Amino acid sequence: METEHKNNKRVYLDHAATTPPDPRVVEAMLPYLNTHWANPSSIYVEAQTTRRAIDQARQSIANLIGANTSEVVFTAGGSESDSLALRGVLAASKRRGNHLITSAAEHHAVLDTAEQLEIDGDADVTIITINSQGQVDPNEVAASVREDTVLISVMHANNEVGAINNIDAIAHAAREKNPHVLIHTDAVQSVAHLGVNVDELGIDLMTFTSHKVYGPRGAGALYVRSGTPLAPQALGGGQEERRRAGTEDTAAIVGFAVALNIASHERETNLAHERTLQRRLIEELPKRISLSGITGPTSLDDRLPGNVSAVIGFVEGESILLALDLAGFAASSGSACTTGSVEPSHVLTAMGVPEDLARGSLRFSFGHSNTDEDVNRLLNELPSIVERLRELSPIATTEAPAHWQPWLQS
Template sequence: MSSGAPRIYLDHAATTPPDPAVVDAMLPYFRERWHNPSSIYVEAQAARQVIDEARATIAALIGAAEPDEILFTSGGSEADNLALRGVLAASRRRGKHLITSAVEHHAILDTAEELEREELAEVTLVGVDRDGVVDPAAVEAAVREDTVLVSIMHANNEIGGVNDIAEIARRVHAKNPHTMVHTDAVQSAAHLGVNVDRLGVDLLTFTGHKLYGPRGAGALYVRNGTPLQGQILGGQQERGIRAGTEDTAAIAGFALAMSMAAERREADLDHERALQERLMAELPKHIPMLAITGPREASKRLPGNVSCTVAFVEGESILLALDLAGIAASSGSACTTGSVEPSHVLVATGMPAELARGSLRFTFGRGNTDADVDRLLEVLPPIVQRMRALSPVPVSEAPEAWKSWLSN
């Protein structure tokens, strides 16, 4: 551990620190207002009202026509699972073709794979370009008569590529009006703001803990008329689609965090973009044989995300050294941290697997400053240099296949 200097958190895409105002707003629901919202007495009805208000607030923020189009879940993973399983189960008579992309979060990819194993889905995976972005024309081309659902993420959690969901939805619906379009907006909801009509989607996933809200609260937006079969059976909560006693505290905190994200969006965006652009410009100058991954253009990239690959080193080893130096970062999706497999996202972009092993992800948030970028630029280059010196692989010429990726 370094000299007692404050630690630097550069992993906001994994989770964000809950805003103190959100925590304060949640506390009464643990201490005094903890009643079951489904019960009949006055305290329970007050809890019900809190949930109704949270639902209305969130519905208005994302442009939903009705509060009932918001189904509360335990988070993004559950909402993704519900979207895929729920639409396919409710659409069996129409078919079982599901289209998704090779760079989705595992909450989508693993569910799609499992549905295929269970013979409940036939899955088409569309590829991506070098920046991890899906071509809307490729999605359109994959749509068939029996395609019941298309699920393409809004912004990629590892390398920050933003998909043109409005264009994808427009093309899909034009080719097959019966096909539903879902987007996983877990990473984009805070930064870009989402409006379900502008995006043209039928279902949309988002979650509280990526926008300074609590863990354990997420939602699936489901446009009225979308076929969806519940996957957690039991009580009649969430219109009978998602059983389970509601977590009033988490839902209230989630709604407040969403409102605060909307109010602060411009300021947050400017702040995170400035740090992002500076680090993206500086990293290749400080470290030879480093490739920035994902889109370079700000308009095509998730604000606050800087991802790169460092040739001839393991990303995981760099992360451990950064941790010792007081910097918390990630090599990609937090869910895959600890695994030795190269990122499925980078592999899908066409990057050679060996090069992809050096992947790193820095994601900025409200609390970061220019001094954090200075510190990272001070400690990272000597770490890379030291590791390359220890590498069993001689650091000489990069293999031919790596050259187009390593611009410096």
């Protein structure tokens, strides 16, 4: 796919939406698609091979995140893991309470699950605000913790603006108020980039997924600390120690483990490369486009490597994306999961970005195969696209309204 992009002179700048599978991952998966396809729960000898492959993948992933093997539950992806964490813990903790705390910046897999739990009367939900850079304040979380708080779910790194949260500080502050509270983090975007360790983060549950780390789509995991109450949400078979029923996708699980392993070994090189491209675009974009600004953390230390999010005044993000697509670029406006919707990003509006400016949001996310040349091309094309769109707009002026000022750098 990536090679195809290159040959067609297409530039893929949407690695936060999904990543191309690493050829080494595909190679490792093939035997489990072609030959070793037996149901791992069966008792015959063919099944022992697939069972062993899953056990090894679980062991490898557990080692990489500092967990025990029995604490890794395979799922079909990040959304399922988020849903299992919230629903599973609340359903198993009814005697302790039903208070759930989460943040306004979460992925919809968490926010919509929390909302549905509340509608169904299964949770009393508190949504914590975020600051203007997209981060959660540990003290705000602690201030919301009650005696009946069962679970706190705060993402490790935000998929739209790249803001990294201090999960350890959040967990610490919350437990000072109520030592029984359980902490879940969605580490879908951070697991490859930052190299997470469950003890260092101080969490009880963690969501991560294969297709954001150059693995295949269709495999994910939920880390569940030993002793954490969790009611299964998919019932039937006894797979995953009765925590998630369903015949395992051996090939996808093997690919997931190989992808995470590669990410771990090549982290430093990839990080440095993505930081270089990211820094250049963050510095240059506002210089080349009037009435624009970078959103998210100002310090790169607080920002996911590879993420560049921006707002551009007097243009619709979706219109820019269509024009960029025609010019050969694949990018995103806010979250890919909400592409097609005309609502401004819930993350940007929670940060305080005015709605009329948030409509002009863009997200670029770099990956291994991007080059300096990709950034050059983007910086050459984007200003003229914006200019063309503004010429068509009846409301565009050269002056920014006063309420945009704090968000613009040009």
